[in-house]
Amino acid sequence: MEKLVQLWTASGIYNISGGQCIMILVGMVLLYLAIKKNFEPLLLVPIGFGGIMANIPEAGMAYSAVENAVHFAKPEVLSALAGALSITSLDPHDILHAYHSAGAVAHAAAVNIASDAGYMNGMMYNFYTVAIASGAAPLLIFMGVGAMTDFGPLLANPKTLFLGAAAQFGIFATIMGAVGLTALGIMDFNIQEAAAIGIIGGADGPTAIYVTTLLAPHLLGAIAVAAYSYMALVPLIQPPIMRALTTEAERKIAMKQLRHVSKTEKIMFPIVLLILVALLLPDAAPLLGMFCFGNLMRECGVVDRLSDTAQNALINIVTIFLGLSVGSKLSADKFLDFQTLGILALGIVAFGIGTACGVLMAKFMNKLAGGDSINPLIGSAGVSAVPMAARVSNKLGLEANPQNFLLMHAMGPNVAGVIGSAVAAGVMIKFVG
């Protein structure tokens, strides 16, 4: 009978909390969106499944050794931990609080006590430490994205870089939104959190994850989920805004064929970009450096094997770990919060403003040049979200004029948006990091 009670008290049903139940449901919803609705499945399947695993009661997969030790609360371990952290209370909450604010020596002592007592870091906690906390996974993905990016359309028409710059206004407007909500007393964000939320508007998953890890790691789950789900929603979010801001005649503008770009130009571009980053904004160097490296491997033509690995095998491996690590941050105490609702709402506003600014900038450039050289529809592609946003521009262009293929023209602002959001990320890390 005693054994039976022991089994029962160790079971998931006995231990599960309401929050964990809800988070497991959230994980299921993410899986549903990924599998059934095809929302960024490459990311949302690992994130959703990771979210479910992180909330399995008693398994402690998303917790560190000390957190697991405190959770199981053996009195002798608790008193040893309290001694190491030099507090008198044996209350688990107090110990965790002391642990998180402890200095390096006390921190290491607590970790040693926990591992001596036989507690280990959860698997997903280890993944998170290696893949995200170190910054490695988002940067490796950025290298893969660089290896997949063709800068040809951008080099043929460099002024489309301005569209990529304008669309970054979404990021900064959203920061103002988050700050404004705090000033009105509706939400409570500090400036780091506001900046991390704003970066959702960059529509660039790895950039968003990188910036959030540096500025507000506790919001990572909500921000990554918002960024990837809204990227999947680009074909729904953008078209109404693009239609509202352009006239039928503007949507019909046909753009002239892009010039041929030589191989040497394509090889030189990542180097020019890297030099510019090195001179002006070293804080963006990790992101743009890896991006340029990936692109140089693609274009130089002598390391096809490396380029192939970066854009296929490696990016796939890293995506698995990145997804599971983000999922490990979907724990009930961090995600089920009023702040998450605010993040989701602000994120979609960021996308909308970015799209609108890109389109308006294209119209403004047409006015300035006094001609109809740019179809404003390609402006919306400045929000990055490669290549989804460019496809949306192409689709709307074809609706207005079935002979008008804008895809290649839209790829210019699209990759400019990637550079733009990485620059914006560097600026924010510089100012508030």
Next chain:
Amino acid sequence: MDNLLSEGLSLLVFGMGFVFVFLTLLVISTNFMSKFVGKLFPEAPPVPKKKPVAAAAAAGNNQDELIAVMTAAVHKYRGK
């Protein structure tokens, strides 16, 4: 609160300003680089694609020759 608002505002102005300055410089340096590359390393004019055609034709000839030889061999064999 006011402090937070002004921090946000300065982030907006400086951040957006910097993104524009950076990308403007990138436009300028890209244009410069393209001109430079165009002058110093002009791309060789596209090689006329005669070679592969000739090769294919040669392959075709070989094929014909082969068939002729084989037909002859078969005839000889049957003629025995």
